[in-house]
Amino acid sequence: MISGNTSALTIAESLGKASALSVGLGAAAVRLSGLITIEQLREAVQMELEELGLDAQVIEENLRLAEEVYGGLENVTIQPEKVPPKELVHEMAYDHVLLGTPSILAPGNAEARQTGSWRVERPEINYEHCTRCGLCFVGCPDGAIALDEQGYPVIxxxxxxxxxxxxxxxxxxxxxSKKEVRSW
Ligand code: SF4
Ligand code: SF4
Incomplete structure (x- = not known):
């Protein structure tokens, strides 16, 4: 807990820069980790903000923020008797990746939309040199290449x-590539 009225957010707001919040949160993280001294934190903040080309005064304000947050926190020591019993710990269930990602599972009306009319350049395949490696089939972002029965790509x-x-x-x-001449 940060002491008094001090919080990373209120200090960052007093600096008038929301971006300063990351300095405060970073200071909190390193303090809680117990691995980094205040001198190391100051050096790291100074170096990073100088590399960003910020004014000396802005850097000084950010250093003040880092020091206030760092100094307002105490190391956390986890005491075994305070670890909650296992039945109170929520285990995250595994869900299939498709449930957590924005995937389009059904084509909907995509087939009806003839996006070929957007084309100004027309790819054409020279089948004499095609080795049927399938890379074009895999790489097409629109799924506009299929493979025929012999494995040749068809656009x-x-x-x-x-x-x-x-x-x-x-x-x-x-x-x-050839200039598209087809009319729609
Ligand atoms: S399959 Fe596609 S990528 Fe592979 S050689 Fe034939 S045209 Fe080229
Ligand atoms: S990658 Fe697909 S959409 Fe793009 S030009 Fe080739 S066939 Fe057409």
Missing amino acids: DYDHCKGCLICLEQCPRHSIV
């Missing part, structure tokens, strides 16, 4: 936006 021009990532991916340089 879906209704949805290819012409970003030319596939061209960059192809190790055989067997995809070339």
Whole structure:
């Protein structure tokens, strides 16, 4: 607990810079870790803020903030008898990664949107040099390349936006770019 009315937030606010909050929170973290002395903290803050090119006065204010937060905290000693019993500790359940990430599982109406009309450059595959490595298929961010039964890539021009990532991916340089002439 920081003593008196002092808190990282109120000191940071008094400096008029929300960014100073990180100095206060950093000072709190190193104090609680018990691994870093106040001299080391001062040196680190000074060095980092000088590298950022801040004014001497701003650096001094940040040093004051770091010292006040550091000095207002006490080391925390974990006492075994105060560790909560296991039944009170909430174990985080494992959920499949798809539940925690913004993934689109169903294509919705994406197929109906012919994003190929955005294309100004048109990738074309030279099948004579294609080795069927599949890198273009993997690299296309729009899933606009499929593989045919023999494993050759086939571009879906209704949805290819012409970003030319596939061209960059192809190790055989067997995809070339041409100006799009198709009308929609
Ligand atoms: S140009 Fe872009 S969108 Fe079109 S097939 Fe290549 S990687 Fe996919
Ligand atoms: S990256 Fe090139 S060589 Fe590989 S499958 Fe695609 S077009 Fe063929």
